[in-house]
Amino acid sequence: MDDVDVYKDYWENMILQTEQLGSSPDGAQSSAASKNIESERKRRQKLTETLHALRAVVPNISKMDKASIIKDAIDYIQELHNQERVIQAEISELESKRSIFLDFDEEISCNSKPKRSRFEQTCDSAESRSSPIEVLELRVSHMGEKTIVVSLTCSKRTDTMVKICEVFESLNLKIITANIIAFSGSVLKTLFLEANEEETDVVKIKIQTAIAALNDPDSPMSK
Amino acid sequence: MDDVDVYKDYWENMILQTEQLGSSPDGAQSSAASKNIESERKRRQKLTETLHALRAVVPNISKMDKASIIKDAIDYIQELHNQERVIQAEISELESKRSIFLDFDEEISCNSKPKRSRFEQTCDSAESRSSPIEVLELRVSHMGEKTIVVSLTCSKRTDTMVKICEVFESLNLKIITANIIAFSGSVLKTLFLEANEEETDVVKIKIQTAIAALNDPDSPMSK
């Protein structure tokens, strides 16, 4: 089939002939050896093939490296486990909210968060206490010369859209285009910003700190 | 550069080695070769180690076989994708029950429990270019006087976006606005059409038949 195989078989036969010189003429061993060679080749080929298939189902592949593919797959599976846990917690939260009373779900969430404030001003933190923004994914990359693309994915809770809009409007970014969409339990926001390529990390950190500050106003981070 | 020459040189060297059997071992071989040998050993050890780590995070390991581990990991990732989609559908369903403003006239799709825990979609043999469109949800509702809203959700596979666009471009619909988005293992397309209210069912059937026609002629020739 291939020129490669042609040469390979050619030299294989040459070697086999050389080995048969003076030694015991066992033709069974030659056929068995070549059979084993091709079998091993098939096995290796199949393994790399399945590895490519694994690379196909894992979205974030850092390097084409063989071990890195497996490592990224492990990270991805653990990430999916986290998402599943978060989502199931959300389901239980929503089911508990199906009672008639609306704003009294803090009785449950009080356990997860320590009671930090006695009578602090809670004019704007009333929203963040109810349901904080859960960032599932945040990607900041540059496109072209002076364009930065931001993709933020959050779990869809009450007022998540409003809060995300508040976050980005408070950052004083040069927004070219912004798009926010709610879809199947998640909220995805995509932004095109005007900034230099070197500012990607800065923008990412600014977004993260702003979200963290909105979630926990007492944190040392501030805008 | 050519694979032919590569193989030829390889086997030539093999022959030379065979001819040199019994000669004195080179001293240069011990320095460079032993370094490479241990390096390769480390690399292989690391690879199998990551493979064991992969096996640790995958619950359903059929065989301890090396390739089977990767294959089971692939199946598990796809299974997690399905679970994630189903759970997010449940979340959106629960949230829609709490919402007052959303009124979709077609709430008929009560199949909130799709029994697809067992999926037989096998894409192992190389890359099967078939990958039919799997419709997860299709809603067609009217909004206003002569506006029809179409919302189609499919599972994200290879070329699903392209095929969906092909489907809708072949239908000769009066498209006011179209939006397609890929997100978390799913592809969602939203369209605003100009049509009468009575044509909702017609549009829905047209879309369904078009998708079915796209799936059918390309028979699944996997494996």
Place this chain on the structure above:
DNA sequence: AATGACACGTGAGGC
């Protein structure tokens, strides 16, 4: 006896 899976040492080729 035979098949399959694995680790090994080794050369080619890419940075």
Place this chain on the structure above:
DNA sequence: TGCCTCACGTGTCAT
């Protein structure tokens, strides 16, 4: 140059 990844053929062990 040296390091790293990969595929190759082979011996070995288990089924």
